[in-house]
Amino acid sequence: MGSFQGHTLPGSLFLLAGIWWTGKYSLWHATRRNKSLGSTRFASRTSQRRVEILESSLVLFLSFVGMVCEQFAANGPKLHLYDFAEKHWEQLHIWQHTTMYLFFSLAAIVSLIIHTTEAAPVALDRLMLAIAFFNEGFLFLYHLHGRAMLDVHVHQLLLYAVFGGGLVSFLEVFHRGNIILELLRCTLTILQGTWFWEIGFVLYPPSGTEWNLTDHNTMMFVTMCYSWHLTIAMLVVGVLYCTVSCVVRSRLKRTPPMEMGLLKPREHDAESEDEVF
Template identity: 35%
Template sequence: MGTFAGHALPGSFFLIFGVWWTIQIFIRYYSSIKHHIKFTSSLTFPCHCGRLKNVPLQPCLIIFFTVVGFSLEIYTGTSDGHLSEPGNAHHATMYFFFGVMAVIDLMVHFEVTLPKDVEYAIAAIAFFVEWILFEFHLYDRSQLDVLVHTLLNYVVAANVLSILVEMKYRGKILAPLFRSYMVCLQGTWFWAIGFILYNPNPNAEKWNEEDHEQLMIATIFV
């Protein structure tokens, strides 16, 4: 994941689903007002696209993204048949838990009997695992690298909090909107980190990763 593409992929993942959730939350909210029914949020939303209405599009897309991400991390981190890059192992673990979250969402879609709110519990665990992995992911790195990933970790922690809040207040629209906003923010953060640390433009001026003023600027960019 120590590349621009390695940050752009999860950044796109979080951005796409953050925007998707935001749109679906508003659709459900205004539909509930129109039909005079109680608004109730969820982690999985159906697609309102004709024939795809009954297709579990969201969990299937998440599974696709996580399989691609997991496979790339294992492939690029493997040397002589052994996983030689601990950082890649961290990222692969993150993708794995989001894949588990998607499988649970798939079971919810097909109305498999599950404990109440289990999808929220698994989603909170997935973000919590991501938070723990990034917390212990920054040893022996430059000040700039540590800073931008530490700021990212604050957002990941807020994602855990947002899911727990939503699980408690599923009838309030602000709870799921808080969750979708934090997921979008995490996506933009990944993209910003990619440009700051691994700018794909060969002519771009490189950041001084130990300069205090540039550290301050990075907090604004991210």
């Protein structure tokens, strides 16, 4: 990437994705927990499907824009891969970013197919997401050869969030709808987003004062900083989850559902919920 904007742009996208997912899964979980209060008004099966389709379309659109921008920007490779005249590869870094976008767009396409038709098993969207994350981490892993120590280190820390997200997505193939795994994935995605920003600030400081890229103490500080980012990500997810839960509950209490006859005792419902997770 090699620029401040080159790191903050994907950072912002992952940050937004993490926050959006937290809201979505919190709402759906609150809906499931309060079924007896008629909460399905907020998130019926049909509306859930519609949300998934919208989300996938947006991801597909953004990935496509990302690929086009990377390739046709002022100094982009414009789809040329090898310069036969001077015998060198054309800006492989940009090609790698294009490949990362490609995998996320594939995941979005599969998700679209799953939620518009009934052709494929639904768990496939999590598998594709896991593959997209693993591919991102895999390309970063072989991306770091010959850089300064701190540069390598901040990107290695990023890999924890990336591979963690991939692993959690893969676990969701088998434990779909487990709110704990969903929130963990949200947390790791937000962490990835904020850490991209951190990388931008450390390697390309907009203030101009360069960091010492070889000081061991700076490395130790950066490591600890990663823990703080994780704390912040957990706080953001926690606050969002609680807010959504409270809003859903208070709304339900103000406007009781029509079909009172179908009301099951709330106590029992919450209990079974607890035992499942």
